[in-house]
Amino acid sequence: MKRYKALLITGASAGIGKEIAYALAPQTDNIVLVARRADKLEALAKDLSVRFGVKAYALPADLSVSGSATQVFDKTIELVGRPPDLLVNDAGVGFSGEASEIPTESEVKMITLNVESLMVLCKLALKPMYARRSGVILNVASVAGFQPGPYMAAYYASKAFVLSYSEALAEEARPYGVRVLTLCPGTVDTEFHFFASSKRGYLRNLLSSSPQSVAWEAARAILLGFPERIVPGIVNKAVLLAERLLPRFVVTRLTGKFLDPRK
Ligand SMILES: NC(=O)c1ccc[n+]([C@@H]2O[C@H](COP(=O)([O-])OP(=O)(O)OC[C@H]3O[C@@H](n4cnc5c(N)ncnc54)[C@H](OP(=O)(O)O)[C@@H]3O)[C@@H](O)[C@H]2O)c1
Numbered sequence: 001m002k003r004y005k006a007l008l009i010t011g012a013s014a015g016i017g018k019e020i021a022y023a024l025a026p027q028t029d030n031i032v033l034v035a036r037r038a039d040k041l042e043a044l045a046k047d048l049s050v051r052f053g054v055k056a057y058a059l060p061a062d063l064s065v066s067g068s069a070t071q072v073f074d075k076t077i078e079l080v081g082r083p084p085d086l087l088v089n090d091a092g093v094g095f096s097g098e099a100s101e102i103p104t105e106s107e108v109k110m111i112t113l114n115v116e117s118l119m120v121l122c123k124l125a126l127k128p129m130y131a132r133r134s135g136v137i138l139n140v141a142s143v144a145g146f147q148p149g150p151y152m153a154a155y156y157a158s159k160a161f162v163l164s165y166s167e168a169l170a171e172e173a174r175p176y177g178v179r180v181l182t183l184c185p186g187t188v189d190t191e192f193h194f195f196a197s198s199k200r201g202y203l204r205n206l207l208s209s210s211p212q213s214v215a216w217e218a219a220r221a222i223l224l225g226f227p228e229r230i231v232p233g234i235v236n237k238a239v240l241l242a243e244r245l246l247p248r249f250v251v252t253r254l255t256g257k258f259l260d261p262r263k
Helices: 016-028 036-052 068-080 104-134 154-178 192-196 200-209 211-224 236-247 248-261
Strands: 004-010 027-033 055-060 088-089 138-139 179-183
Touching: 004 016, 004 068, 004 104, 016 027, 016 036, 016 088, 016 138, 016 211, 027 036, 027 068, 036 055, 036 248, 055 068, 068 192, 088 104, 104 138, 104 154, 138 154, 154 179, 200 211
Parallel strands: 004 027, 004 088, 027 055, 088 138, 138 179
Antiparallel strands: none
16 A cells, blocks of 8 residues: 555656656556646656556646636546655746846746745645645755845845744744655756756755765755655755854855855
Protein backbone atom coordinates (compact mmCIF):
# COMPACT_ATOMS: atom_id res chain seq x y z
CA MET A 1 0.00 0.00 0.00
CA LYS A 2 1.24 3.49 -0.82
CA ARG A 3 1.82 5.97 1.96
CA TYR A 4 -0.25 8.84 0.51
CA LYS A 5 -3.57 8.98 -1.35
CA ALA A 6 -3.18 12.27 -3.19
CA LEU A 7 -0.22 14.57 -3.80
CA LEU A 8 -0.89 18.07 -5.11
CA ILE A 9 2.31 19.70 -6.34
CA THR A 10 2.76 23.17 -7.85
CA GLY A 11 5.71 24.12 -10.03
CA ALA A 12 5.84 20.56 -11.37
CA SER A 13 6.72 21.36 -14.99
CA ALA A 14 10.43 22.00 -14.34
CA GLY A 15 13.30 22.26 -11.88
CA ILE A 16 12.96 21.28 -8.25
CA GLY A 17 9.19 20.66 -8.44
CA LYS A 18 9.52 18.21 -11.30
CA GLU A 19 12.23 16.28 -9.43
CA ILE A 20 10.13 16.22 -6.25
CA ALA A 21 7.29 14.75 -8.34
CA TYR A 22 9.64 11.94 -9.46
CA ALA A 23 10.89 11.38 -5.92
CA LEU A 24 7.41 11.17 -4.38
CA ALA A 25 5.43 9.48 -7.18
CA PRO A 26 6.19 5.95 -5.84
CA GLN A 27 4.67 6.95 -2.48
CA THR A 28 1.24 8.11 -3.65
CA ASP A 29 -1.86 6.72 -5.41
CA ASN A 30 -2.66 10.01 -7.20
CA ILE A 31 -0.55 12.99 -8.18
CA VAL A 32 -1.89 16.31 -9.47
CA LEU A 33 0.72 18.36 -11.34
CA VAL A 34 0.27 22.14 -11.51
CA ALA A 35 2.13 24.81 -13.52
CA ARG A 36 1.37 26.91 -16.60
CA ARG A 37 3.00 24.82 -19.35
CA ALA A 38 0.40 22.14 -20.12
CA ASP A 39 2.60 20.22 -22.60
CA LYS A 40 5.33 19.69 -20.00
CA LEU A 41 2.80 18.62 -17.35
CA GLU A 42 1.14 16.15 -19.71
CA ALA A 43 4.48 14.59 -20.70
CA LEU A 44 5.43 14.30 -17.03
CA ALA A 45 2.04 12.80 -16.07
CA LYS A 46 2.45 10.16 -18.77
CA ASP A 47 5.98 9.28 -17.69
CA LEU A 48 5.08 9.08 -13.99
CA SER A 49 2.08 6.83 -14.62
CA VAL A 50 4.11 4.46 -16.84
CA ARG A 51 7.09 4.32 -14.46
CA PHE A 52 5.35 4.23 -11.08
CA GLY A 53 1.76 3.13 -11.76
CA VAL A 54 0.49 6.33 -10.19
CA LYS A 55 -2.65 8.09 -11.44
CA ALA A 56 -1.13 11.37 -12.63
CA TYR A 57 -3.13 14.41 -13.71
CA ALA A 58 -1.90 17.54 -15.50
CA LEU A 59 -3.67 20.61 -14.15
CA PRO A 60 -2.45 23.73 -15.98
CA ALA A 61 -2.99 26.94 -14.02
CA ASP A 62 -1.46 30.38 -13.59
CA LEU A 63 -1.03 30.80 -9.85
CA SER A 64 0.06 34.41 -10.24
CA VAL A 65 -3.62 35.22 -10.73
CA SER A 66 -5.57 35.91 -7.56
CA GLY A 67 -8.23 33.24 -6.96
CA SER A 68 -6.48 30.56 -9.07
CA ALA A 69 -5.25 28.62 -6.03
CA THR A 70 -8.83 27.98 -4.87
CA GLN A 71 -9.76 26.80 -8.36
CA VAL A 72 -6.76 24.45 -8.38
CA PHE A 73 -7.74 23.01 -5.01
CA ASP A 74 -11.38 22.47 -6.05
CA LYS A 75 -10.29 20.88 -9.33
CA THR A 76 -7.92 18.55 -7.46
CA ILE A 77 -10.82 17.26 -5.35
CA GLU A 78 -12.84 16.79 -8.55
CA LEU A 79 -10.00 14.82 -10.19
CA VAL A 80 -9.01 12.55 -7.31
CA GLY A 81 -12.21 12.51 -5.25
CA ARG A 82 -10.62 13.83 -2.07
CA PRO A 83 -8.42 16.67 -0.78
CA PRO A 84 -4.65 16.12 -0.91
CA ASP A 85 -2.95 14.46 2.05
CA LEU A 86 0.39 15.65 0.69
CA LEU A 87 0.78 19.22 -0.62
CA VAL A 88 3.99 20.59 -2.13
CA ASN A 89 4.03 24.35 -2.77
CA ASP A 90 7.03 24.71 -5.05
CA ALA A 91 5.97 27.18 -7.79
CA GLY A 92 7.86 30.43 -7.51
CA VAL A 93 9.67 33.08 -9.52
CA GLY A 94 12.05 35.94 -8.74
CA PHE A 95 13.16 39.14 -10.43
CA SER A 96 16.56 40.71 -10.28
CA GLY A 97 17.42 44.43 -10.45
CA GLU A 98 16.78 47.68 -8.63
CA ALA A 99 13.33 47.72 -7.03
CA SER A 100 12.59 51.06 -8.71
CA GLU A 101 13.28 49.53 -12.15
CA ILE A 102 11.58 46.14 -11.99
CA PRO A 103 8.06 46.46 -13.49
CA THR A 104 5.55 46.73 -10.67
CA GLU A 105 3.06 44.41 -12.35
CA SER A 106 5.67 41.62 -12.56
CA GLU A 107 6.47 41.85 -8.86
CA VAL A 108 2.81 42.08 -7.82
CA LYS A 109 2.17 38.87 -9.77
CA MET A 110 5.23 37.33 -8.14
CA ILE A 111 3.82 38.11 -4.69
CA THR A 112 0.49 36.53 -5.68
CA LEU A 113 2.36 33.39 -6.81
CA ASN A 114 5.06 33.11 -4.13
CA VAL A 115 2.95 34.29 -1.18
CA GLU A 116 -0.83 34.46 -1.75
CA SER A 117 -1.33 31.21 -3.67
CA LEU A 118 0.95 29.30 -1.32
CA MET A 119 -0.94 30.61 1.71
CA VAL A 120 -4.36 29.88 0.17
CA LEU A 121 -3.39 26.29 -0.70
CA CYS A 122 -2.06 25.74 2.83
CA LYS A 123 -5.26 27.05 4.40
CA LEU A 124 -7.46 24.92 2.14
CA ALA A 125 -5.38 21.78 2.74
CA LEU A 126 -5.01 22.11 6.50
CA LYS A 127 -8.69 21.79 7.48
CA PRO A 128 -9.27 18.36 5.91
CA MET A 129 -5.82 17.24 7.13
CA TYR A 130 -6.73 18.27 10.68
CA ALA A 131 -10.03 16.41 10.40
CA ARG A 132 -8.18 13.22 9.34
CA ARG A 133 -5.37 13.92 11.80
CA SER A 134 -2.76 13.26 9.14
CA GLY A 135 -1.10 14.95 6.21
CA VAL A 136 2.08 16.72 5.16
CA ILE A 137 2.76 20.11 3.58
CA LEU A 138 6.13 21.02 2.07
CA ASN A 139 6.62 24.70 1.29
CA VAL A 140 9.59 25.74 -0.82
CA ALA A 141 11.22 28.83 0.69
CA SER A 142 14.93 29.54 0.14
CA VAL A 143 18.06 30.54 1.98
CA ALA A 144 16.94 33.94 0.64
CA GLY A 145 14.27 33.87 3.37
CA PHE A 146 16.84 34.44 6.10
CA GLN A 147 18.03 37.94 5.19
CA PRO A 148 17.17 41.04 3.13
CA GLY A 149 18.25 40.80 -0.54
CA PRO A 150 19.17 44.11 -2.18
CA TYR A 151 18.58 43.83 -5.98
CA MET A 152 16.10 40.99 -5.40
CA ALA A 153 14.30 42.77 -2.57
CA ALA A 154 10.73 41.59 -3.17
CA TYR A 155 11.79 38.02 -3.96
CA TYR A 156 13.82 37.74 -0.75
CA ALA A 157 10.94 39.26 1.23
CA SER A 158 8.49 36.76 -0.32
CA LYS A 159 10.71 33.89 0.80
CA ALA A 160 10.98 35.39 4.30
CA PHE A 161 7.18 35.19 4.38
CA VAL A 162 7.20 31.55 3.25
CA LEU A 163 9.79 30.61 5.88
CA SER A 164 8.09 32.41 8.77
CA TYR A 165 4.58 31.33 7.76
CA SER A 166 5.55 27.69 7.30
CA GLU A 167 7.39 27.45 10.61
CA ALA A 168 4.44 29.01 12.42
CA LEU A 169 2.03 26.58 10.72
CA ALA A 170 4.26 23.66 11.72
CA GLU A 171 3.77 24.63 15.34
CA GLU A 172 -0.02 24.98 14.99
CA ALA A 173 -0.36 21.76 13.02
CA ARG A 174 1.71 19.48 15.28
CA PRO A 175 -1.06 18.72 17.81
CA TYR A 176 -3.27 17.54 14.91
CA GLY A 177 -0.65 15.06 13.69
CA VAL A 178 -0.05 17.18 10.58
CA ARG A 179 3.48 18.13 9.55
CA VAL A 180 4.54 21.32 7.77
CA LEU A 181 8.08 21.24 6.39
CA THR A 182 10.07 24.08 4.84
CA LEU A 183 12.63 23.54 2.11
CA CYS A 184 15.33 26.24 2.00
CA PRO A 185 17.64 25.56 -0.94
CA GLY A 186 20.65 27.68 -1.80
CA THR A 187 21.49 28.15 -5.47
CA VAL A 188 20.04 25.36 -7.60
CA ASP A 189 20.82 24.86 -11.26
CA THR A 190 17.36 25.43 -12.84
CA GLU A 191 15.52 27.74 -15.25
CA PHE A 192 14.79 30.01 -12.26
CA HIS A 193 17.95 32.06 -12.85
CA PHE A 194 17.21 32.51 -16.53
CA PHE A 195 13.73 33.92 -15.78
CA ALA A 196 15.04 35.97 -12.84
CA SER A 197 17.82 37.44 -15.06
CA SER A 198 20.05 36.91 -12.08
CA LYS A 199 23.79 37.20 -12.27
CA ARG A 200 25.88 34.18 -13.29
CA GLY A 201 29.27 34.09 -11.73
CA TYR A 202 32.05 31.89 -10.49
CA LEU A 203 30.69 31.84 -6.93
CA ARG A 204 27.17 30.94 -8.03
CA ASN A 205 28.42 28.13 -10.25
CA LEU A 206 30.57 26.86 -7.40
CA LEU A 207 27.69 26.88 -4.89
CA SER A 208 25.05 25.40 -7.23
CA SER A 209 23.26 22.16 -6.34
CA SER A 210 21.36 19.94 -8.75
CA PRO A 211 17.54 19.96 -8.57
CA GLN A 212 17.67 16.17 -8.17
CA SER A 213 19.78 16.27 -5.01
CA VAL A 214 17.59 19.00 -3.47
CA ALA A 215 14.42 17.08 -4.33
CA TRP A 216 15.72 13.84 -2.83
CA GLU A 217 16.66 15.60 0.39
CA ALA A 218 13.15 17.08 0.58
CA ALA A 219 11.49 13.74 -0.18
CA ARG A 220 13.57 12.00 2.48
CA ALA A 221 12.52 14.60 5.07
CA ILE A 222 8.86 14.10 4.12
CA LEU A 223 9.13 10.33 4.52
CA LEU A 224 11.09 10.51 7.79
CA GLY A 225 9.11 13.46 9.19
CA PHE A 226 12.22 15.51 9.92
CA PRO A 227 13.96 17.89 9.79
CA GLU A 228 11.13 20.41 9.61
CA ARG A 229 13.51 22.98 8.10
CA ILE A 230 15.48 21.42 5.26
CA VAL A 231 18.63 23.29 4.20
CA PRO A 232 20.32 21.14 1.56
CA GLY A 233 24.12 21.10 1.42
CA ILE A 234 26.84 21.71 3.97
CA VAL A 235 27.90 25.05 2.40
CA ASN A 236 24.39 26.52 2.73
CA LYS A 237 24.22 25.37 6.36
CA ALA A 238 27.60 26.99 7.04
CA VAL A 239 26.56 30.26 5.35
CA LEU A 240 23.40 30.45 7.47
CA LEU A 241 25.41 29.81 10.62
CA ALA A 242 27.89 32.55 9.69
CA GLU A 243 25.01 34.95 8.98
CA ARG A 244 23.70 34.44 12.51
CA LEU A 245 27.03 35.56 13.93
CA LEU A 246 27.28 38.76 11.86
CA PRO A 247 25.30 42.00 12.41
CA ARG A 248 22.28 42.11 10.08
CA PHE A 249 23.43 45.27 8.25
CA VAL A 250 26.70 43.53 7.35
CA VAL A 251 24.82 40.52 6.00
CA THR A 252 22.54 42.83 3.97
CA ARG A 253 25.54 44.72 2.56
CA LEU A 254 27.35 41.51 1.58
CA THR A 255 24.17 40.05 0.05
CA GLY A 256 23.76 43.24 -2.01
CA LYS A 257 27.33 42.90 -3.30
CA PHE A 258 26.65 39.29 -4.26
CA LEU A 259 23.37 40.12 -6.04
CA ASP A 260 24.21 43.47 -7.69
CA PRO A 261 23.67 42.77 -11.42
CA ARG A 262 26.10 45.59 -12.39
CA LYS A 263 29.05 43.93 -10.65
N1 LIG B 1 16.83 27.72 -8.36
C1 LIG B 1 17.25 28.25 -7.20
O1 LIG B 1 18.43 28.66 -7.08
C2 LIG B 1 16.32 28.32 -6.03
C3 LIG B 1 16.88 28.56 -4.77
C4 LIG B 1 16.05 28.63 -3.66
C5 LIG B 1 14.69 28.48 -3.81
N2 LIG B 1 14.16 28.25 -5.04
C6 LIG B 1 12.71 28.11 -5.15
O2 LIG B 1 12.41 26.84 -5.67
C7 LIG B 1 11.14 26.88 -6.30
C8 LIG B 1 11.25 26.20 -7.66
O3 LIG B 1 12.15 26.92 -8.45
P1 LIG B 1 13.13 26.22 -9.51
O4 LIG B 1 14.50 26.63 -9.18
O5 LIG B 1 12.81 24.79 -9.67
O6 LIG B 1 12.74 27.07 -10.82
P2 LIG B 1 12.10 26.65 -12.22
O7 LIG B 1 12.87 25.53 -12.81
O8 LIG B 1 11.98 27.93 -12.98
O9 LIG B 1 10.65 26.12 -11.82
C9 LIG B 1 9.63 26.98 -11.39
C10 LIG B 1 8.32 26.24 -11.47
O10 LIG B 1 7.26 27.13 -11.08
C11 LIG B 1 6.28 27.17 -12.13
N3 LIG B 1 5.66 28.47 -12.23
C12 LIG B 1 6.27 29.66 -12.48
N4 LIG B 1 5.35 30.64 -12.56
C13 LIG B 1 4.14 30.06 -12.35
C14 LIG B 1 2.81 30.54 -12.34
N5 LIG B 1 2.53 31.84 -12.56
N6 LIG B 1 1.80 29.67 -12.09
C15 LIG B 1 2.07 28.36 -11.88
N7 LIG B 1 3.31 27.84 -11.88
C16 LIG B 1 4.34 28.68 -12.13
C17 LIG B 1 7.07 26.85 -13.41
O11 LIG B 1 6.24 26.30 -14.40
P3 LIG B 1 5.59 27.08 -15.65
O12 LIG B 1 6.64 28.00 -16.18
O13 LIG B 1 5.23 25.96 -16.57
O14 LIG B 1 4.42 27.78 -15.10
C18 LIG B 1 8.01 25.77 -12.88
O15 LIG B 1 7.35 24.53 -12.85
C19 LIG B 1 10.73 28.35 -6.38
O16 LIG B 1 9.78 28.61 -5.36
C20 LIG B 1 12.03 29.09 -6.09
O17 LIG B 1 11.80 30.33 -5.48
C21 LIG B 1 14.95 28.16 -6.16
